[in-house]
Amino acid sequence: MLMRPWLLVGLVLIVPVLIAFLYRSRDRLATVPSIMLFERIAHSRMKNRAFRDLIRRFSFIACLAAVGALVLAAAEPRGNGRGRSIALIVDVSASMGGDNETQLREQVRRVLRQSTGRDQISLISAGREPRHVFGPSRDFSLLDAAVDDLTIERGEADLMTALRLGDALVAGSRRPRVWLVTDGGASAVQRELEIAAPLRVLRVGADRDNVGITVFAARAPADAVDDDEREALVTVVASAGPPRPVTVVLEADGVELDRRTLMIAGGDQEELSFRVRVAAERLTARLRPAASPGGGAAFEDGLSSDDVATLSLARHREPIAHLIAAEDDASAWFVDQALRASGAREVVRHTPADAPERLAEGEVAVVVGRAPEHRIDGPTLFLDARSGELPVRVSASLEGEATQLLSIDADHALTRGVDLDGATINAATAVDLGDEDESVVELDGGTVVAIGGAGRQRWVYLGIDPVGSDVVLRVAFPVLIANALAALSGSTNVTVAPTLPARESSLIPSDALADAAVLAESLPLPSSFPFLLALGAGLLLLAEGFAFYRGYAR
Amino acid sequence: MVRIPEETPSRGAAEDEAELGADADLLGPEMTARLSRLSLLARRLPTSRRRGRRRTRRLGAGTDAIDKRAYVAGDDVRRIDWSAFARFERLLVRIVADDAPLRLGLLIDTSGSMAFGSPSKLRQAARVAAGLAAVAVGAEDTVALASLSAGGLRVGAGSRGLRRVLGTLSQLRATGGTDLAKAARSMRSVIGGRGLCVVLSDLWDPAGPLEAARTLRLAGHDVVLARVLCPFERHPAGLDGFTLEDHETGGLLDLPPQGVLEAYAAAFSEYEAALVEGARELGVTWLPIGTEEAFDTVILRALTSGVLSARSVA
Numbered sequence: 103m104l105m106r107p108w109l110l111v112g113l114v115l116i117v118p119v120l121i122a123f124l125y126r127s128r129d130r131l132a133t134v135p136s137i138m139l140f141e142r143i144a145h146s147r148m149k150n151r152a153f154r155d156l157i158r159r160f161s162f163i164a165c166l167a168a169v170g171a172l173v174l175a176a177a178e179p180r181g182n183g184r185g186r187s188i189a190l191i192v193d194v195s196a197s198m199g200g201d202n203e204t205q206l207r208e209q210v211r212r213v214l215r216q217s218t219g220r221d222q223i224s225l226i227s228a229g230r231e232p233r234h235v236f237g238p239s240r241d242f243s244l245l246d247a248a249v250d251d252l253t254i255e256r257g258e259a260d261l262m263t264a265l266r267l268g269d270a271l272v273a274g275s276r277r278p279r280v281w282l283v284t285d286g287g288a289s290a291v292q293r294e295l296e297i298a299a300p301l302r303v304l305r306v307g308a309d310r311d312n313v314g315i316t317v318f319a320a321r322a323p324a325d326a327v328d329d330d331e332r333e334a335l336v337t338v339v340a341s342a343g344p345p346r347p348v349t350v351v352l353e354a355d356g357v358e359l360d361r362r363t364l365m366i367a368g369g370d371q372e373e374l375s376f377r378v379r380v381a382a383e384r385l386t387a388r389l390r391p392a393a394s395p396g397g398g399a400a401f402e403d404g405l406s407s408d409d410v411a412t413l414s415l416a417r418h419r420e421p422i423a424h425l426i427a428a429e430d431d432a433s434a435w436f437v438d439q440a441l442r443a444s445g446a447r448e449v450v451r452h453t454p455a456d457a458p459e460r461l462a463e464g465e466v467a468v469v470v471g472r473a474p475e476h477r478i479d480g481p482t483l484f485l486d487a488r489s490g491e492l493p494v495r496v497s498a499s500l501e502g503e504a505t506q507l508l509s510i511d512a513d514h515a516l517t518r519g520v521d522l523d524g525a526t527i528n529a530a531t532a533v534d535l536g537d538e539d540e541s542v543v544e545l546d547g548g549t550v551v552a553i554g555g556a557g558r559q560r561w562v563y564l565g566i567d568p569v570g571s572d573v574v575l576r577v578a579f580p581v582l583i584a585n586a587l588a589a590l591s592g593s594t595n596v597t598v599a600p601t602l603p604a605r606e607s608s609l610i611p612s613d614a615l616a617d618a619a620v621l622a623e624s625l626p627l628p629s630s631f632p633f634l635l636a637l638g639a640g641l642l643l644l645a646e647g648f649a650f651y652r653g654y655a656r
Numbered sequence: 657m658v659r660i661p662e663e664t665p666s667r668g669a670a671e672d673e674a675e676l677g678a679d680a681d682l683l684g685p686e687m688t689a690r691l692s693r694l695s696l697l698a699r700r701l702p703t704s705r706r707r708g709r710r711r712t713r714r715l716g717a718g719t720d721a722i723d724k725r726a727y728v729a730g731d732d733v734r735r736i737d738w739s740a741f742a743r744f745e746r747l748l749v750r751i752v753a754d755d756a757p758l759r760l761g762l763l764i765d766t767s768g769s770m771a772f773g774s775p776s777k778l779r780q781a782a783r784v785a786a787g788l789a790a791v792a793v794g795a796e797d798t799v800a801l802a803s804l805s806a807g808g809l810r811v812g813a814g815s816r817g818l819r820r821v822l823g824t825l826s827q828l829r830a831t832g833g834t835d836l837a838k839a840a841r842s843m844r845s846v847i848g849g850r851g852l853c854v855v856l857s858d859l860w861d862p863a864g865p866l867e868a869a870r871t872l873r874l875a876g877h878d879v880v881l882a883r884v885l886c887p888f889e890r891h892p893a894g895l896d897g898f899t900l901e902d903h904e905t906g907g908l909l910d911l912p913p914q915g916v917l918e919a920y921a922a923a924f925s926e927y928e929a930a931l932v933e934g935a936r937e938l939g940v941t942w943l944p945i946g947t948e949e950a951f952d953t954v955i956l957r958a959l960t961s962g963v964l965s966a967r968s969v970a
Contacts, residue, residue: 130897131900132895132898132899133901133902133903134888134892134901134903135768135770135777135858135860135903135904136858136903137900137902137905137909139923140920142923143919143920143923144909144912150905
C-alpha cells in the first residue's frame with residue numbers, strides 16, 4: 103500500500119538515466135600498441151574492457167535502482183502485515199525535569215515517528231503511581247498530543263509497577279514490546295525483573311550535574327527561649343562530579359535571614375544548621391550554584407524542582423476529640439474537662455460500642471477504661487484502657503508499692519510541663535511495649551505512659567487510673583492531655599518541608615538498568631521502510647558518483 | 657570502435673599474428689653484396705675456440721705480429737725474429753694476435769605491439785636483423801637469434817647459415833605480451849659466450865625498457881638497443897577524448913578531451929631522453945629506427961652510431 107501513489111510519476115526519471123547510459127556507452131575507442139606513455143596524461147585507467155563493461159552495467163543498474171528506490175520512498179509504502187504492540191513507558195519522575203523534559207518529549211516523538219504505522223502504541227506515564235494514559239493507537243497525532251499532556255512529577259517513579267503494567271497491556275498480542283524512556287535513575291527497577299515482552303531502554307539526559315535539597319526541617323531547640331526560636335536543618339546532595347560550590351539561602355516570609363556557601367563533592371550530602379528567631383508563617387531554603395573560588399563560572403544545575411523547599415510554621419489547629427467511654431465511667435467527666443482545657447475544638451462523646459472506625463484529618467480518639475472491639479483508624483489516646491482492641495498488651499494492674507514512680511523522661515514532649523513527682527498514684531495499669539514503642543513514665547510495676555505507632559496509627563497510652571489517683575485533680579493532668587493531643591494531632595515542634603527524594607536529586611543511575619541483561623543500553627530505533635529505501639538510494643547514488651568521478655563508469 | 661589514424665592503422669588480431677613469410681624476401685642479393693663490405697664493431701672482442709677473421713688482442717697463433725719482446729727460455733723458437741736478431745743482436749720473439757670470430761646475437765621482440773606500423777615494426781626489425789646477420793656471416797662471424805615467440809637459433813658462417821637466419825626471421829609472428837628480459841636470458845644460452853647483442857624492439861616492456869639490455873650487459877655482452885617505432889607512436893594525432901585500449905594487455909585509458917598530442921609529445925620527449933640516458937649509463941649503443949625509414953637509412957645510421965664499419969680485415 104502506498105501513501106502517496108501519485109509520486110510514482112517520478113519513475114519517468116528513469117528515462118534520462120537510460121539516455122545518459124546509452125550516450126555514455128558510445129565509446130570512441132582506439133587500440134594502440136601500448137598505453138604505457140599515455141598513462142601519464144590519462145584521466146583514468148581500467149583493467150580491461152570486460153571489467154569496464156561490468157562496472158558500467160553495475161553503474162547503470164545502480165542508477166536505475168536508486169531512482170526507483172527514491173521514488174518509491176517518496177510514495178511512502180506501508181505493509182499490510184500486523185505490526186507490533188508497544189507499551190511506551192515514559193519516566194516522569196522529578197529527575198526528568200529541566201532540560202530533560204524537552205529532550206524527553208523529543209525522544210518520545212522520535213520513537214513514535216519512526217515506528218511504522220502498523221504498530222499499536224500504548225503510552226504509560228511512570229510516576230509515583232504509573233498510569234496508562236493513552237492507547238493503544240496507531241494515530242501519531244493523538245499520541246503526540248498525549249505526550250504533550252505528560253507532566254513531570256515531584257517524586258520518584260515506580261518503574262517496576264510501570265513495567266509490569268506495560269507488560270500486561272501488550273500481553274497476548276502477536277509481537278509485544280515494552281519500551282522504556284528514562285534517564286536511568288530508575289530506583290524501582292529490580293534486578294530480578296521478569297517481564298514477558300522484550301524490553302528496551304532509551305536513555306535520556308544522562309550525565310547531568312545537579313545539586314538539590316533533600317531535607318528541610320525546623321524544630322524548636324531544647325534551650326529555646328520562646329516559640330519563635332527555631333533550628334532549621336538543610337540537607338544538600340549532589341550528583342556525581344567534582345566538588346562544586348553551592349549557596350544555601352534561608353528566608354522567612356520572603357526575607358533573607360542567612361546564607362551559607364559550601365563545597366559539595368559528587369555523590370556526597372552535606373547538612374547545614376541555621377538558628378533563627380523569627381515570627382513567620384513560612385520558612386524557605388533556596389539552593390543555587392555559586393561561582394567557584396578561582397573565579398570560574400557557576401556550574402549548570404540540572405534540576406530546578408529540588409532547589410527550593412518551603413515549610414509552614416503555622417501551628418496546627420486544635421483537634422476534635424472523640425471521647426469514648428462507658429456511660430457509667432466516672433473518670434470520663436475529668437477527661438472531658440481536661441480535653442476542653444487543653445484546647446480541643448470539640449469533644450464528641452461515644453460509647454465503646456458506637457466508637458468511630460475511621461477518624462477524619464484533625465480528629466483524635468480518646469479511649470477511657472474499655473476500648474472498642476474494633477481498631478480505630480486514626481490517632482488515639484488510651485487512658486487507663488484495659489480491655490478491647492489495644493496497641494499494647496496490658497501486663498499488670500498496679501497497686502500499692504508497685505505504683506511508686508520509678509523513672510520519668512522529663513525531656514519528652516509528653517511530659518513537658520508535667521510534674522508527677524508529687525502526685526499520689528494508688529492504681530495504674532502497666533503495659534508491655536513493642537520494640538518500636540517508647541516508654542515515657544515507669545512505675546515500679548512497669549511502664550504506665552508510652553507512645554508508639556506512626557502516622558494515622560500513632561497512639562499514646564496513659565496507664566494512670568484517673569479515679570485511683572489525684573492526677574486528675576492536678577494542673578499536670580490537662581497539660582499531660584494537651585501534650586498527648588499535640589503528639590497525636592501533629593507536632594508543632596518539628597516541621598518538615600516536602601522535598602524530592604535524594605535519589606532523584608543525586609541522579610543516581612539504577613544498577614539494574616546498567617547491568618541487567620534484559621535491558622539494552624540504548625534503543626536501536628526502528629527505521630521505517632521508506633527511510634531505508636531512501637538511504638539505500640543515497641548510497642547507490644554515492645557509489646555511482648564515485649565510480650563516475652574516478653572514471654570507472656564513463 | 658574507432659581506429660587510430662590512417663597512416664598508422666592498427667591491425668586486427670588475425671593480421672597481427674600473420675607470418676612474415678608473405679614477404680620472405682627480406683634481403684635481396686644486391687643488398688647482401690653491399691653488406692658484405694661492412695663489418696660489425698664490437699668494443700669487447702669475443703673469446704672463441706674457433707679461428708675467424710677478427711683480430712683479437714689476445715696472444716695466440718695468428719699471423720699478424722702486433723709486438724715483440726725479449727726471448728725467455730721456454731718460448732717457441734719458431735717465433736724468434738731472426739731479422740731483428742741480425743739488426744740488434746738480441747733475441748726477440750714476435751707477439752702475434754689470435755684470430756677469433758664475433759658472436760652476433762639478435763634479440764627480436766615479437767610481442768603483439770610489434771604488429772603496428774606500415775610496414776610493421778616486426779618487419780622492419782626483421783629486415784635490420786637480416787642485414788646485420790648478413791654482415792656477420794660475410795665476416796665469418798657466428799649469428800645467434802632469439803625472439804619471444806621462436807626461442808633461440810644459432811647458426812655458423814656461410815650462405816647456408818644466412819639462409820637459415822632469413823628463414824627463421826621470415827617465420828616470426830607478432831603476438832602475445834612483452835618479456836624482453838626472458839628473451840635476453842635465453843639469448844645468453846644461445847650465443848655461447850660474450851658477443852655483440854642487438855635488441856630490436858619497441859621497448860614497450862612492462863618490466864622496464866632497459867631490463868633486457870641490463871641482463872645482457874651483466875652477462876658481459878656488447879649491446880645495441882635498436883628501438884623500432886612507427887610514426888603514430890611518436891606523433892599520435894587525433895586522440896582527444898578517446899578511450900585507448902592496450903593491444904597487448906587490454907588495459908583501457910580515458911584520454912582528456914583536448915591537448916593529448918601536446919601532452920604526449922612532452923611525455924615522449926622526456927621518456928625518450930630518459931631511455932637514452934639510461935642506455936648511456938649502461939654502456940649500450942642506442943639505435944632508433946622508424947618503420948617508415950628506408951633500409952639504407954637504417955644502415956647509414958648504424959654506421960654513424962658505431963654499430964657497423966667498413967671492413968678493415970678482408
